[in-house]
Amino acid sequence: MALKIYNSYTRQKEEFVSITPGLAGMYVCGPTVSGESHLGHARPYITFDLLYRYLTHLGYKVRYVRNITDAGHFEEEGREAEDKVSKKALLEKLEPMELVQKYTNLYHWAMKQFNCVDPTIEPTATGHIVEQIGMIEKIIEAGYAYEVNGSVYFDVKKYAAGHDYGKLSGRVIDDLLETTRELEGQEEKRDRADFALWKSAAPEHIMRWKSPWGEGFPGWHIECSAMATKYLGPQFDIHGGGMDLLFPHHESEIAQSTICNHESPVRYWMHNNMITINGKKMGKSYNNVIKLTEMFSGDHPLLTQAFSPMTVRFFILQSHYRSPLDFSSSSLEASEKALKRLWEAHGILQKMNITEGIEAADAELESKTIKLINEFDEFMDDDLSTAKVLANMFELAPVINSMKDGLIAMNALSSNTMVMMQRYFRVYLEDIFGLKDEQNNNDGKLNEVMNLLIDMRKQAKARKDFATSDKIRNQLAAIGINLKDEKGGEMSWAME
RNA sequence: GGUCCUGUGGCCGAGUGGCUAGGCUCAGCUCUGCAAAAGCUGCUACAGCGGUUCGAAUCCGCUCGGGACCUCCA
Structure with a gap:
């Protein structure tokens, strides 16, 4: 069996073959540290942590790059440029970098709570202004960008003439050019589908850098292209992020990188679906977010109780990453109970002393158990079907508990199977799913x-x-x- | 308006055309001094209407409902 993952670019499951055998490069869109992470953010971080852990488990040496966006962007293209970070900073009377530091720390804390493995490189946008400017210059030289009043825009129409702009997100270029939406201040751009590579900074902007086009700040999409290229090369294996980034963010990334590096940047695009509340996406714009600190403390009107990081992690693993996942306090409660039962069975299993050389007394149970365990790998290889692996574990939990209670004889299963079950539960629950004991009974x-x-x-x-x-x-x-x-x-x- | 996704039992959620995932809740039972935990049993669902097929939750069409993106967004 080989790992198959769903490639958003081709819209089908494909066998994962890395560019360099034994090595895998992955880039995941990280947070904008102008605010606190919420439950919705947890999904990509946990999903791609799972992928990183699984690739590692399969023997790949993975370079895992996850950026931190600490340079503010314009709120809405075409409108008055307003730097997100600096705007909030004024409100809170803080230095922009002080704010960035605060939320970066909080984000790192949350990742630790979730037991997410640190990325191997965590580059910041502000630390790569030079690379971004370099990339923009190359795009201008290639004739795919133009400068107006100190801002630089990518020429989408020209790009689309020779490339498949819109393929990733299923966009039709003519529709984009003919948007019915009325946006103000588009006059700088030659075409409304064009996007900014560099924006001239208004005088009140605190975050600003010198560039060949005057003082300004980078466009939203260019940072990921610049940092991914720098650390993973002109073409790399996997790029991950939330589905809501498909357009325009990732579509634009492809365009920029393709012009700069003369090849499509990413082999496998992976996108996680949204976490919803009452069917609506959890997001800033909907004003329906539950912050992670609120999840962990229970301090939110929609929460009946606090939910631990592992409960949230388990909740996310119980569904497939490409399905929408609807949040409710009661479904979290269900996950909490389920995890507790599974984790206790896991603990019981690990404590069992296996006598060597036992032959299975119950042939039927033996073969069923082996089948259920072997399917772990099969399910994970099928586009990370964690929910199915967990379902199999729940089928085995009663067997484990019954053995402990003497309802099933210890020799019902062979020693080999028992050892295999111990190993698979440990490897899957702890190493791959990244679950850990939250009880502080180490004392x-x-x-x-x-x-x-x-x-x-x-x-x-x-x-x-x-x-x-x-x-x-x-x-x-x-x-x-x-x-x-x-x-x-x-x-x-x-x-x- | 355009593009795309989606609709599964009380709730949450897997589901590759045939072998009825799993979790939570609920009911009954077993074990037990009582309780909890654990175990066993029960609850056979696929929005509606057509079609394809020997056979469809799964494929196709229509209707209805929900959502995402098109604008910062995980």
């Missing part, structure tokens, strides 16, 4: 205290002193620790 002293309490409760139960045994259990429950009686008189515990 050895807490464990010893709990062992003491369990011992006391066992003794109380043995002499039928239920008042004492219930007191221990109930008071622990009150502080969020659940004691569970097990078959055979043993007890285990778990934090809420």
Whole structure:
């Protein structure tokens, strides 16, 4: 089996073949650090973290570039240029870079909470002004851009004449040229479909750089092209981002890079679908965002409780990344319970001592188990079908739990299968899905205290002193620790 | 208005034409001093109407509903 991924460019699943065997280059559109990340942002970061982890698991050495957009852009092309970052900075009375730093830190914190692996390179737009200017100059030299009043625009019409502008996003160039939408201040551009490579900065702009065309700031799309080219080369394997970036952002990236580097920049375009609330995309424009800090604290009118980062991560993994995913507090609650059950089964499985050389006593269960486990790889190779892998795990969880409770004999499955199941659960849940234990019970002293309490409760139960045994259990429950009686008189515990 | 996507059981969600994903909820049962946890059982759905086919949730057409992009957006 080989990994197949859905390529937005060709609109079909394709076998992934990297340009250089053994190496993979991927670029993911990172955040604009002019505000706090919300739940919607979590999806691409977790989706492409999953991809990065899986490619690594498959043996690729991956260069994972995820940018930070810290240079502000005009709010809306054609209207009065207004730098997002500097606008907010005025409101908050902060230096632009102070604001950028604040939200960058917050973003990094959120990524850590989600257990996302750091990208191998995390370039900033402001750190690559020189490269962006260089690229713009090349485009002008090639005759595909023109300068007006200190701003530079990409000539879409000319590009479209010889290239397939619009292929990625399914746009028809004539429609773009004939937009019914009425936009003001288009007079600088030769054509309304043209987009800015460089914008002249109005005097009040705080963020500004010198360029051959005067002081200004880079256009929205050029940073990704410049940084991707610099770190991944003129053509690289995978470019990821949210579906809402298909047009115009990624379409424009292709155009710019193609003119500069004389080849299409990306082999596989991957796009995650949106997270919605009541069917509507979560986004700034809709005023329906739930910030990640609010998710984790529960401090939001739409939330009935706080949801941990791993619950959110699991929630996202339970659906396919190209399907829309509708948020509601109750579906998060369902994910929380499901994850808890699965994670406990995982813990039980890992603690099992496997006796070597056991032959399977239950041939039917043995073959079913092997099939379910083998499908993990198959499903992941099929465009990262995490939901199906999890479904198989949930089919195996009762088997694991039943073995622990003695409802299924320990020798029902062969040693080889047990070892394989242990390995696959660990590799998939922890290494590939990036889930981790959120209970802070690593404290050895807490464990010893709990062992003491369990011992006391066992003794109380043995002499039928239920008042004492219930007191221990109930008071622990009150502080969020659940004691569970097990078959055979043993007890285990778990934090809420 | 243009382009594209989508409509699955109480809820969330997988679904490559035939073998009825999975999770959560709910009901019953088992285990248990009680509870929790765990296990077992039950709940057979694919917006509507046509068509193709031996056979369609899956393909085609129409109708209705929802959404995305076309403007900053993950």
